[in-house]
Amino acid sequence: xxxxxxxxxxxxxxxxxxxxxxxxxxxxxxxxxxxxxxxxxxxxxxxxxxxxxxxxxxxxxxxxxxxxxxxxxxxxxxxxxxxxxxxxxxxxxxxxxxxxxxxxxxxxxxxxxxxxxxxxxxxxxxxxxxxxxxxxxxxxxxxxxxxxxxxxxxxxxxxxxxxxxxxxxxxxxxxxxxxxxxxxxxxxxxxxxxxxxxxxxxxxxxxxxxxxxxxxxxxxxxxxxxxxxxxxxxxxxxxxxxxxxxxxxxxxxxxxxxxxxxxxxxxxxxxxxxxxxxxxxxxxxxxxxxxxxxxxxxxxxxxxxxxxxxxxxxxxxxxxxxxxxxxxxxxxxxxxxxxxxxxxxxxxxxxxxxxxxxxxxxxxxxxxxxxxxxxxxx
Numbered sequence: 001x002x003x004x005x006x007x008x009x010x011x012x013x014x015x016x017x018x019x020x021x022x023x024x025x026x027x028x029x030x031x032x033x034x035x036x037x038x039x040x041x042x043x044x045x046x047x048x049x050x051x052x053x054x055x056x057x058x059x060x061x062x063x064x065x066x067x068x069x070x071x072x073x074x075x076x077x078x079x080x081x082x083x084x085x086x087x088x089x090x091x092x093x094x095x096x097x098x099x100x101x102x103x104x105x106x107x108x109x110x111x112x113x114x115x116x117x118x119x120x121x122x123x124x125x126x127x128x129x130x131x132x133x134x135x136x137x138x139x140x141x142x143x144x145x146x147x148x149x150x151x152x153x154x155x156x157x158x159x160x161x162x163x164x165x166x167x168x169x170x171x172x173x174x175x176x177x178x179x180x181x182x183x184x185x186x187x188x189x190x191x192x193x194x195x196x197x198x199x200x201x202x203x204x205x206x207x208x209x210x211x212x213x214x215x216x217x218x219x220x221x222x223x224x225x226x227x228x229x230x231x232x233x234x235x236x237x238x239x240x241x242x243x244x245x246x247x248x249x250x251x252x253x254x255x256x257x258x259x260x261x262x263x264x265x266x267x268x269x270x271x272x273x274x275x276x277x278x279x280x281x282x283x284x285x286x287x288x289x290x291x292x293x294x295x296x297x298x299x300x301x302x303x304x305x306x307x308x309x310x311x312x313x314x315x316x317x318x319x320x321x322x323x324x325x326x327x328x329x330x331x332x333x334x335x336x337x338x339x340x341x342x343x344x345x346x347x348x349x350x351x352x353x354x355x356x357x358x359x360x361x362x363x364x365x366x367x368x369x370x371x372x373x374x375x376x377x378x
Contacts, residue, residue, distance in 0.1 A: 007054045010330045016076050017352035020064040023075040024050045025083035027333040030112045031149035037081050039210040042360050049088050077353050082323035094125040106131050112352035115156035115227055121164050139194040162198045172199040177207050182220045196239050198262045204245040211310040225249045253283035260378050261295045269344040270297050275304045278314035302331040316348040320364040349377040
């Protein structure tokens with residue numbers, strides 16, 4: 001009988017329940033100063049190049065519609081280091097396997113662009129439609145080299161790749177981490193202008209760091225989220241581009257709790273504790289208050305700080321069970337003093353994979369066992 005042991009890549013595929021993700025590499029040739037792998041408070045697996053036999057297994061699990069992308073650069077939920085798919089020694093074989101089964105779907109991959117020399121781009125033409133999300137954090141070669149810790153000849157390859165990809169009909173998207181304390185806002189705008197010549201589609205990630213970052217690195221990566229959001233709004237309007245900022249604290253929250261609030265009442269819960277990340281707390285609390293009068297039971301918002309990463313990490317996707325455990329203990333104590341007995345806990349679902357595990361592998365059911373309270377995911 002064949003060895004039935006799952007690779008870490010296959011386990012992650014099942015854990016996230018993704019139908020369009022086919023990660024193939026955790027090898028990278030860049031050394032971005034903000035790379036989370038170097039600041040992570042727990043082990044991130046570096047699995048190297050995914051063997052072709054295992055890629056075939058992952059390919060068999062893909063279930064995408066005709067207009068859906070197949071993503072070969074992502075490695076969610078985040079326990080395996082993401083890498084350069086284009087570095088894979090069998091990348092052309094991988095693309096050929098995908099095209100045999102999905103002849104028309106867009107194949108998307110994240111890249112720093114340093115592999116995309118003109119001769120290599122020409123080899124990729126038969127596999128179109130291909131979409132490249134190019135990480136491009138400064139159009140200034142001095143800053144680009146400092147951010148990626150690579151030589152200027154690599155910068156030139158990336159700069160020319162935008163032109164060569166565009167000329168050959170590839171789909172281009174950009175990913176930008178704005179670093180105002182390193183390059184300044186003028187440089188960020190110049191970079192956006194340079195990108196605008198080739199694509200209107202840019203993902204903007206606010207710089208993040210954990211407690212493991214050095215003092216110098218924290219100085220480079222610190223960010224005023226509101227200030228950054230206002231800057232991106234200005235750039236969005238000025239250049240007519242789709243600049244999607246994550247997290248965007250000024251953006252209206254996509255949170256509609258009423259149906260869940262109703263369900264908690266029908267399930268006979270009287271006092272419900274909702275945990276929110278720092279990014280969502282104020283808006284989440286306001287939404288609960290606005291709807292609380294329209295349900296018969298009571299709903300209470302409470303902040304769950306990220307004590308695992310600390311630093312400036314504020315999103316719920318990186319909260320761990322132990323962060324929620326600490327927040328719940330504090331919340332139950334505070335509400336008990338007010339004469340309020342919490343009988344249900346509601347957590348953000350994006351902190352957990354489909355098995356209910358956080359990024360460190362701890363299951364949210366532990367909270368139910370410890371506090372003797374039911375836990376719902378929203």
